[in-house]
Amino acid sequence: MAQSLQISSIGEGQPLVLLHGWGLNSGVFKPLARQLSKDFKVMLIDLPGYGNNVNCLPEPYTLPVLADLILQTVTEPAVYIGWSLGGLIANQIALSAKTNEVLGLVNIASSPCFGQRDDWYGIKPELLNSFHRQISGDIGKTLKGFLKIQAMGSAHIKEDIKLIQELVMATSLPERYALDQGLNLLETVDLRKQLVDINVPYLRMYGKMDGLVPKKIIEEVNILAPESESVVFDKASHAPFISNFQEFIATLTLWLGQIRAK
Secondary structure (H helix, E strand, O other), X not given: OOOOOOOEEEOOOEEEEEEOOOOOOHHHHHHHXXXXXXXXXXXXXXXXXXXXXXXXXXXXXXXHHHHHHHHHHOOOOEEEEEEOHHHHHHHHHHHHOOOOOEEEEEEEOOOOXXXXXXXXXXXXXXXHHHHHHHXXXXXXXXXXXXXXXXXXXOOOHHHHHXXXXXXXXXXXXXXXXXXXXXXXXXXXXXXXXXXXXXXXXXXEEEEOOOOOOOOOHHHHHHHHOOOOEEEEEOOOOOOHHHHOHHHHHHHHHHHHHHHHHO
16 A cells, blocks of 8 residues: 655645656746745645655556545645646546545646547657666666756756756656656556546646647647636747746736636
8 A cells, every 4th residue: 555645835825736747856846836835825746756755656556546645645625736747647636536626727738648649749659668768777867868858949948957957856866666657657648538527727838849748739628628728838848837937927826816716
């Protein structure tokens, strides 16, 4: 039986749960969390096998299991904000949570189906396979290479890469098991048909220059999730909360204020 997850929080107000992406940890959200904590209670959770939860390794490492672990950890209704792989997990939480456990859902540079399909733009299988091979060797070197992809498309790519590395590398490396299983999720999970069942306020945020989530899927997801809202940041990378920090904060806080007022 997997142990419970550790969680940290900053600020007071409406709870926001931030979920990071593959290969990183919640440290990447520190500047964002500091800013949001002026108006909200920001809750940071490292995914199982990462950061403070590096020793929590559930079997099987599936989307429903991860969602249940996080729901057991967060003991109050909250808005779930998931970036990249974290967006997939946040979506599963919104789909499986009890009524009123999820107050809102935000996806950042995420996709309901990350892997390329015959009818879907996504990450090519050979790229995912290359990461599988690389993490069997030097994990640190592999992740440093992956961090560079996060900043591709940014107008200040060198500064963004340096910041992401400083934030993420401050804690221990993730477990190889979690990395491998996370790649399997990116390759196999397809929530496209389930998006219509999400019945909470839903915001999707994209970077126009994202190297991992093709902008061609945005209109497709508009159709799959007609009640959701989408925002695209120009000259933004896969991490728009870093490449376009002020614009990102303004957009997110405005939306959060709107759903709180309803």
